[in-house]
Amino acid sequence: MVGKLLADQRDGDYHIYPEHIRNLPIPIATSKLQEEIAQLVRIIMEKIHGGQDCEAEQQKVNQIVSTLYI
Template sequence: MAGKLLADQRDGDYHIYLEHIRNQPIPLTTPKQQEEIAQLVRIIMDKTHDGKDSVTKQQKVSQIVPTLYI
């Protein structure tokens, strides 16, 4: 959802300006949600650093983040 909002604001422009970022909503999350995402990101970073596949974990993050905006 946030990615779509940014794309809509940019209206096809390839540049991202401060005003685009300023207008992005920041969802309120619980500490549990924050930790779940942080843990997944740490795993993704470790796998990427080691040259391993992290697609499954990336997909999990991609599933979680949009639900934060509901």
């Protein structure tokens, strides 16, 4: 998602300049969504530290963030 937005900002240019980053829209998540993401990140960090797979949690974070851009 962000890759597409960044590509649109660059308009075919190979380089990324600070104004490209500044112009990316950053949606505001509700407190509930922020807490849900934070909890998932805590679980991901624990699993990474423990050498466990955290793909499902990472996908869930990606899904939540994607919904913010719709």
